Amino acid sequence: MKVRNKNRKNLPNLQLFLWVIGILSALPILLIVLQYRYSFPGEITLDHEKWAQFGDFFGGTLNPILGFLSFIALLVTIYFQRQEIQLTRIELVKSTEAQKESANALKEQVQFTEIQKFENTFYSMLSHLQKIEESINILTNQRERSSFSLLLNEIDYLKVIDTEVLRNKLNYQFDRGQDQYFIFLYQILKFVNENLPRDWQLYRIREDYEMDVKNHMKRYTNIVRASISQDALKVLLLRCSTTSEDDLFFKYRNLLTDFRFFEHLKFRGNGELIGSIFEASLNYHKCAFGNSHYLKEFEDAFQKRKKCI
Numbered sequence: 263m264k265v266r267n268k269n270r271k272n273l274p275n276l277q278l279f280l281w282v283i284g285i286l287s288a289l290p291i292l293l294i295v296l297q298y299r300y301s302f303p304g305e306i307t308l309d310h311e312k313w314a315q316f317g318d319f320f321g322g323t324l325n326p327i328l329g330f331l332s333f334i335a336l337l338v339t340i341y342f343q344r345q346e347i348q349l350t351r352i353e354l355v356k357s358t359e360a361q362k363e364s365a366n367a368l369k370e371q372v373q374f375t376e377i378q379k380f381e382n383t384f385y386s387m388l389s390h391l392q393k394i395e396e397s398i399n400i401l402t403n404q405r406e407r408s409s410f411s412l413l414l415n416e417i418d419y420l421k422v423i424d425t426e427v428l429r430n431k432l433n434y435q436f437d438r439g440q441d442q443y444f445i446f447l448y449q450i451l452k453f454v455n456e457n458l459p460r461d462w463q464l465y466r467i468r469e470d471y472e473m474d475v476k477n478h479m480k481r482y483t484n485i486v487r488a489s490i491s492q493d494a495l496k497v498l499l500l501r502c503s504t505t506s507e508d509d510l511f512f513k514y515r516n517l518l519t520d521f522r523f524f525e526h527l528k529f530r531g532n533g534e535l536i537g538s539i540f541e542a543s544l545n546y547h548k549c550a551f552g553n554s555h556y557l558k559e560f561e562d563a564f565q566k567r568k569k570c571i
Contacts, residue, residue, distance in 0.1 A: 279335075279338045279342075280335070283331055283334065283335045283338070286331055287327075287328055287331050290324055290327045290328075291324060294324060373459055376459035377459050380457060380458060380459055383453070383457075384450070384453065384454065384482060387446070387449070387450050387453065388450065388485070388486060388489060390446065391443070391446050391447060391450060391486075391489070392489060394439065394442055394443045394446060395408075395443060395491075395494070397439060398439030398440060398443060408491060408493050408494070409439065409440060410440070410491065410493035410494045410496075410497050411493045413440070413493075413497055414493055414496060414497065414535060417500070417535055417538065418535035429500065429501065429503065429504070440497075443494075444497075444498060444501060447486070447490070447498070448514050448517070450486055451483060451486065451514075451517045451518070451521065451523075452517065454479055454482045454483055454486075455479065455517060455520070458475065458478055458479055458482070460475050479521065480521060480522070483521040483523065487521075487523055487525075487526065492527065492528055495523075495524060495527045496527065496539055498518070498523075499524055499527065499539060499542055499543065499546075500538065500539065500542050502514045502515040502518060503515070503542035503543075503545040503546070504545060505545050515545075515546065515550075518546075518550055519546060519547050519549050519550040520549070522549060522550060522551065522552035523550065524543075524546070524550050524551050524552075524554065525551055525552030525553065525554050526554070526556070527551070527554065527556060527557075528556050529543075529556050529557060529559070529560035530556075530560075536560075540560065540561075543557065
């Protein structure tokens with residue numbers, strides 16, 4: 263509104279022009295009357311013939327002047343109308359842009375609110391996952407040990423490398439707390455995948471939107487992964503190692519692959535356990551391990567070991 267008023271103030275004053283035209287029109291009339299009275303002094307005659315002559319003189323003199331002034335007034339009026347229309351167009355363009363900016367600001371505000379709601383739920387779920395892990399830790403010799411570490415020791419003792427056999431045995435070895443832990447972990451990953459706020463209309467290019475969404479998902483799932491111990495990651499890799507779409511853990515495995523969840527998994531250990539972990543990793547796409555240098559180092563060492571045997 264301030265810009266509009268400012269632009270209108272910059273326009274010449276139409277009323278001033280009309281007043282000038284009016285004065286210029288009245289001036290010749292006054293001058294002609296004064297000139298006539300000066301040239302023909304005396305009383306005003308009542309002779310019709312003289313009045314007719316005066317009318318011819320008056321009209322012949324004033325008509326061209328008044329016609330010219332009327333034409334100037336018309337041109338000035340057209341000029342002002344054109345300026346007004348142009349100003350109106352500019353104001354409409356600015357108003358449209360302001361509405362777009364306001365709409366975008368509103369969308370961003372809604373997006374920000376949705377992200378806040380999402381993060382509140384996300385961190386609440388993450389905190390609950392950590393509480394579950396704490397509840398299933400086992401106290402041995404006055405020292406708290408991870409139940410996943412103990413489970414890996416049991417797997418190593420079984421000396422089983424075949425992935426399917428190992429997974430079947432894991433189903434019997436798992437206690438209720440460990441099951442709850444991995445089920446809730448799946449719910450967190452699923453929540454990030456399905457509920458991360460997104461609005462592709464804020465992006466001009468669809469590819470930029472998709473890349474940005476993937477990066478945001480990866481950021482949250484990286485936070486989840488950072489809160490999980492190496493032992494829990496190894497058990498998770500073994501538990502979800504499947505290629506069958508009918509398997510209950512197939513969708514779980516796909517989420518882990520999409521989020522490159524095992525990128526920082528350290529392939530280190532002794533005995534048959536590390537062989538079991540490597541065999542299980544073959545059921546995953548390479549994307550599940552991202553740019554892991556741990557996997558590359560282990561593959562090289564594993565191949566050298568096989569050659570020696």
